[in-house]
Amino acid sequence: MIRSAIVPVAGHGTRLLPATKSQPKEMLPVARKPIVQYVVEELVANGIEQILFITGRNKNSIENHFDSDPELTRVLRSGNKKELLSELEFEELEAHFFYTRQRFQRGLGDAVLCGENFAGELPVVVALGDSILGLHAQSRAVSRMIELFESKRASCVIAVEEVPRNEVSHYGIVDVTDGGDGTLRITSLVEKPSPEEAPSNLAIAGRYAFSPLIFDMIRRVSPDKREEIQLTNAIQMLCEEGKRVLALKLPPSERRYDIGNFPSYFETFVEFALADPLYGPQFRQTLDRMLAKT
Numbered sequence: 001m002i003r004s005a006i007v008p009v010a011g012h013g014t015r016l017l018p019a020t021k022s023q024p025k026e027m028l029p030v031a032r033k034p035i036v037q038y039v040v041e042e043l044v045a046n047g048i049e050q051i052l053f054i055t056g057r058n059k060n061s062i063e064n065h066f067d068s069d070p071e072l073t074r075v076l077r078s079g080n081k082k083e084l085l086s087e088l089e090f091e092e093l094e095a096h097f098f099y100t101r102q103r104f105q106r107g108l109g110d111a112v113l114c115g116e117n118f119a120g121e122l123p124v125v126v127a128l129g130d131s132i133l134g135l136h137a138q139s140r141a142v143s144r145m146i147e148l149f150e151s152k153r154a155s156c157v158i159a160v161e162e163v164p165r166n167e168v169s170h171y172g173i174v175d176v177t178d179g180g181d182g183t184l185r186i187t188s189l190v191e192k193p194s195p196e197e198a199p200s201n202l203a204i205a206g207r208y209a210f211s212p213l214i215f216d217m218i219r220r221v222s223p224d225k226r227e228e229i230q231l232t233n234a235i236q237m238l239c240e241e242g243k244r245v246l247a248l249k250l251p252p253s254e255r256r257y258d259i260g261n262f263p264s265y266f267e268t269f270v271e272f273a274l275a276d277p278l279y280g281p282q283f284r285q286t287l288d289r290m291l292a293k294t
Contacts, residue, residue: 001047001146001150002047002048002122002123002124002125002146002149002150002209003047003048003049003050004048004049004050004051004052004118004119004122004124004125005043005048005050005051005052005124005125005126005127006051006052006054006112006115006118006119006124006125006126006127007036007039007040007043007051007052007053007054007126007127007128007129008054008102008108008111008112008126008128008129009024009026009036009053009054009055009056009059009062009129009130010054010055010056010059010101010102010105010111011025011056011105011130012056012105013025013026013130015260015261015262016028016259016260016261016262016265022058023061024036024058024059024061024062025130025259026039026059026062026129026130027061027062027065028259028265029269030132030257030259030265030268030269030272031269031272031273031275031276032087032276032279034065035129035130035132035259036062036065036129037065037090038132038136038137039127039128039129039131039132039137040066040090040093040095041090041093041137042127042132042133042134042137042139042142043095043125043127043142044093044094044095045137045140046139046140046141046142046143046146047142047143047146048095048125048142049094049095049096050095050096050098050118051095051096051097051098052098052099052100052115052118053097053098053099053100053129054100054101054102054111054112054114054115055099055100055101055102056101056102056105057101062099063097063099066090066091066097067091068091069088069091072088073085073088076088098118100114100115100118101114102114105228106223106227106228106229107223107224107226107228107229107230107231108128108228108229108230108231109218109221109228109229109230109231109233109234110218110228110229112126112210112214112215112218112231113215113218113219113229116212116215119212119215120212121212122212123149123209123210123211123212124209124210124212125142125145125146125207125208125209125210126207126208126209126210127142127206127207127208128206128207130206130258130259130260131205131206131207131256131257131258131259132256132257132259132268133159133205133206133207133250133254133255133256133257134253134254134255135253135271135272135275136272136275138254139250139254140254141159141205141207141248141250141254142159142207142209144248145157145159145207145208145209145248146209148183148209148246148248149209149246152181152183152244152246153244154209154211154244154245154246155210155211155213155214155238155243155244155245156186156208156209156210156211156214156235156238156243156244156245156246157208157209157245157246157247157248158174158186158204158205158207158208158235158245158246158247158248159204159205159206159207159208159247159248159250159256160174160184160202160203160204160205160247160248160249160250161202161203161205161249161250161255161256162201162202162203162249163201163202163203164201165195165198165201166195168192168193168194168195168198168201168203169192169193169194169195169198170192170203170260171192171203171204172189172190172191172192172203172204172232173189173190173192173193173198173199173200173201173202173203173204174186174188174189174199174200174202174203174204174247175187175188175189175190175199175200176200176202176247183246184246184247184248184249185244185245185246185247186235186239186245186246186247187239188236188239189204189232189235189236189239190232191230191232191233202247202249203256204232205250205256206256206258208231213238213243214234214235214238217234217235217237217238218231218234220234220237221233221234221237257271270287274287
């Protein structure tokens with residue numbers, strides 16, 4: 001059973017400047033929580049017990065967020081603010097957190113390679129720190145990926161979702177065949193293809209399960225023109241060498257919320273805020289009133 005996960009959070013978040021100039025993209029709030037907290041809560045709910053964050057410069061607030069804060073707890077207790085104390089319950093998550101730095105921005109593949117010693121000889125989940133699965137991270141996709149990985153003795157399982165054909169150029173896209181036993185076998189991957197060149201409309205959804213073999217593949221990948229090591233190229237090597245690389249298709253109820261640019265961030269924030277059990281109904285009335293004025 002896979003119990004460990006690597007969460008890369010080292011990127012600069014340039015498409016969200018100036019909000020990310022001094023604030024990690026992964027710490028931007030979506031409704032009442034930062035993005036990365038949704039990711040962690042999803043992983044823990046799916047049985048992950050150890051999480052390694054691959055961080056970078058100016059990412060200390062991520063470490064601070066998941067540390068306990070006795071002084072803040074004391075202030076809230078002395079003020080009898082029980083409702084606010086409940087907002088810190090995530091500090092008690094049944095998980096151990098570890099941190100290491102990606103010293104140079106050399107792409108997602110290099111970031112994952114930074115977790116090799118953490119994973120050791122065991123398989124590991126990789127979850128992108130800027131992607132939430134399911135509304136309020138209510139997703140069991142990682143559990144299903146782990147089950148598929150183990151039952152089919154796969155080298156890699158990737159969560160994928162259908163996207164509109166005219167949006168494939170924003171994602172890594174997979175080509176699949178019927179594995180013959182109800183599974184989708186990935187035969188190739190391409191990073192951000194044009195709609196004409198895309199082999200399908202199945203986009204990589206920011207969750208992976210890997211055997212330790214992935215680290216050997218990453219080391220063999222040549223840097224691209226931006227001097228980055230692409231994870232998709234390492235997975236392509238697994239496919240070319242005949243390893244079992246499978247896709248798990250996400251249902252619409254567990255769609256990926258990719259916080260990669262301002263339009264997707266705005267949309268995600270509003271959708272999560274509207275679904276908030278405490279503030280959602282009032283926010284909906286306010287939003288309706290604002291839209292009526294325009």
